[in-house]
Amino acid sequence: MKRIEVCVLDSLKNPVETEEIKKKINEIGINISEIYSINVYNIDEELTNEELEKLSNELFADRVVEKYSIDKPIREELHRIEIGFLPGVTDNVGKTAREGIRDVLGKECEVHFSKVYALEGNLNHQELEKIAGMVLANKLIESWRIFKSGDTSFIPYIPKVKIKSEPTVEKIELPEQPEKLRELSKQRLLALNVEEMEKIREYLKKPAVRRRRKRAGLGKEITDVELEALAQSWSEHCKHKIFNAVIEYEENGEKKKVNSIFKSYIKKATEDIKKSYVVSVFHDNGGIIKMDHEHNIAVKVETHNAPSALDPYGGALTGILGVNRDVLGTGLGAKPVANVNMLCFGILDTDVPPKVLPTRRIMKGVIKGIQDGGNKVGIPTVNGSITFDECYNTRPLVYAGTIGLLPAEINGKRTSVKTINDGDYAIMVGGKIGKDGIHGATFSSQQITGNISSSVVQIGDPITQKKVIDFVLEARDSGLYNAITDNGAGGLSSSIGEMAQMSGGCEIYLERCPLKYPGLDPWEILVSESQERMSLAVPPESMEKLKEIAKKHDVELTIVGLFTNSGMFHILYNNKTAAYLDMEFLHEGVPQMKLTAEWKPPEKEQDELWADEIGFGEGLKKLLSSPNIASKEWVVRRYDHEVQGGSVIKPLMGLAGPSDAGVFRPILEKEWGVVVGHGICPKYIEDGGKMAMLAFDEAVRNVIASGGDFEHMAALDNFSWPNPIKGKGNEDGGIKLANLVKAAEGIYKIATSYQIPLISGKDSMKNDYFDGKKKYSIKPTLLITVVGKIENIKKAVSIEIKESGDILYVIGNTRPEMGGAEYLVLQGIIRKNIPYVEIEKNIRNYKKLVDAMKLGLVRSAHDVSDGGLAVALAESSFSGGYGVDVNLELLKNDGCSETAMIFSETPGRFVVSVKERDVQSFEKIMNGADLSRIGRVRGDKRFILRLEEKILINEDAKELRNLWRGGIEWRG
């Protein structure tokens, strides 16, 4: 065993990273004077000194700026804390180092990467432990060793997984008593309820089932492999049991029955709308819509909330990579061309319950995960948002979405259709299988309790994934497989299990699966969620060519079994049957849940008055620097918006103005573009129905403001809810479920009115945290993502004002709706008359605006949302570098006070600017719409809002911009 340590020369030490760590250490009450970071390569091989010198010089150390040391600690005079991965955790640097050594020495060596922090300061062992545990390491995936100054007793760090037991298939007798069934489910982390467990028990008793099982060599007990496969397949995560439940719904004493929220509202909306550009919805990993005669896009948005709460970096990274794979596994495989991410965090620098990570740490980790997930795979991040609210202190929400491009046909075959034939090979490509990610699907269906097995957390490997993407796209274009899907929740059990429905059965040989280390039990191999894997169905005659392509891309490919038409989900281990379940039972056997929902309308609004003590100008400044409105530039610059070369409207335009939606051209030769925007407004949860319509409208507005065509849009719904099942410890489950029903009704109403089909969605249903005493629940949070098309990208519009003298308009009517308005939230005032969406009016206004934009008459457009008209105007003004002169006397409104005109958050509105010479044409086209010509752009930087001669706000736009940009102290 050998060890090479590398660190940067003192003269080039970058103070930024270490200052940040110093600050964090300081925050836990320990003072250090200096810290140095050292990279360590632990090599599990006896290499000669000559070889080690060569490796150090040519691979590990950059001799221009770094020094190295072989088998001797750098800075042994200081205290040293060494952080390494726990056994079995993916070590990407170690893997690359192995590749690098092969090139330099022609030898195969196992390498383990670790990091040493050398600390200067008078510290005792206890303090060093504290620093390691609280600042430097993430206990779920890393361990540490401490070497006090002068201690040279170190040995290389080689984390090896040691599993003693022989892999076995366990047989389990399902007990008759409900209590014992519950206990069994709990003990094995199955997340199945008693009714479901009973259903399984009764299935096994059927004479026909018994006979078949006997022939297959199984007894009357169930095997652990079968039980785990059922638990995956029947999990909330995979089966959406709440969305498909029968719900007894009660409102004002009136009762109704909702038989599946999904079928009654979401699916029904799309069926009722009947848009010709909808290609494939709901049954695949993502939804597919048509863009032109030859091209479709596949879209999917996922949540990765639970993993991000525990390991923010790993959780967000695997969230992004996971949703990339969803799209890669949609149809015959779409090329990921854009990522979006919508994040919800708690309040920065606030106290959180024990065992919960501080918000700042969660936020930084999540952002780094998204950064690496997008940038390293080479997918531009084109749109996103961050919402801060106290309710996310214990549970951040990480919504990650991907848009993929796929040709409509390949070799005359439609790419939206998958077919699998009896005898096709079941192939797994990509990463190896380890214990990581076991029980991810069932875990995410439960509330977090503070004590978690580390196996649910995992590190993603963007480069392995990129290799898999390159491989899949080449194999796709060569027509070498019949079907593809990703290995996500539930591992092979779900991916192969679901694909097997297309042929009518499968036969899988678990011992063939490539493992990261030996000793995994068969059930673990089947359900492991180890990352970066795809499953394919391949006709035998294509195998040779497929293997060649895999070799070229250095991608591991394994035949793990066959697809059959036996009607059975047949799993073998060392030639013995380990699972033998009817396909139909596995996929359709789960009993439908029965739930109750009770709606209580919010209390009547009290006619409460508030004092505008802060003044409009000060109020605007405070709003601009408040976390939900302030610039997110610091975050956005961490993401690559340009890769793949097709950016049109990026997250930051002009003087870093905050774009409403992302626009890009996925095919560089074409002049049409994809537009993607979103709406999320948990603050309106007083009424789930109104909230859903507000989120939907905001998403549509964002897409329209950027140039999207109202006639070519599709929406995705992502629900993150607190547990909506009423029961002990969750007494208000009924109202949470009622809000879910309301939200789905709201979506149905607005989607069918706007004629925008829903093409995909996801629900994450148990976003609660229990610290042993108290339960913390998030606000029900609905994200609506809208994708659309722009026929000619040159007609896209950004939010910034473009020129002095241009005329300013507001489109849409302003109403005195201050409930949830940021201006009041800022002052701690809660009012309940939340805004509502005036659907018919909006449709008329939107259609006319889109027409005007298509003619190129609109120079800037910005949707009015958080902070109302004042904030939208300010953002447009300072992002273009101009001032404005606006007279609110000219604003169409329904009896608004000055405050409401400036700060009300009535939906359906835009601020647009038009060249003076185009005013006539513009007003002609907009005839019949709610249009207010409110003022003009000033050549200087004065930002003036007045009521005729009465000045309401008179500020310097540049100062407003500085406040907006500096609103959040991001560092540290």
Next chain:
Amino acid sequence: MAGLKALILQGYGINCDYESKYAVEKVGGVADGKHINQVLDNPGIIHDYNLLFFPGGFSFGDDIASGKVLANKIRYGIGREILTYISEGKLILGVCNGFQALVKMGLLPEPDFEQRVTLITNANGLFEDRWVRLRINSSSPSVFTKNIEHLWLPVRHGEGRFVPSSKEIMDHLIGKNLHTMQYVNERGELGGYPHNPNGSALNIAAVSDMSGQIFGMMPHPEAYNHPTNNPFWTHKYPKQGDGLELFENAKRYLEELG
């Protein structure tokens, strides 16, 4: 070989190959994507081309150091072929991660497989996506930047801080005008952050070798392939994607080379 014929390196985390190929084709060149393994298996293949293009990306995940593992693979695998290739007057371009690989394998600033300069973690310690103003050194021998005075291009990197190994190397770069692009502010002067997005010594953004055939740059010319890539395009519509000028220059040079 008439005209521009580019071999675009792919695989192992290279991720700007698609738009790089487009940029070459847009100026009328031919571009073939080849996986690193295809080139290593058949080193002679590079002689079928006259532009060897190392695109941006995260080859090998930037693990150990950006571009390092790719640099070793190329140096050990096809180093000798590359020297022959250069001797025929042909071109090599490295963008971002490709630039990192070129300096780490020792093809820049001198093609002798000796590393003299490096690109390290940005001064602010962060990955940065930002459009930058570039001043072009009109005395540079680079064939890629002939007759270009200024460029406005995006950078997207976490390790772009240019550092020479010694003062002598820096003096040599300056003396021979190999420092081909420098980050500048609105007034065309060498400014600090954010104009110099990574803290590069002397604001150096791109380097040429003495022959002008080998060129590495941190900013991405292939990402400014259309007027709508420019973050100010909605204010003033540009004539073209200015990044394409570099490829037009390469094409012109290669047409003359024949």
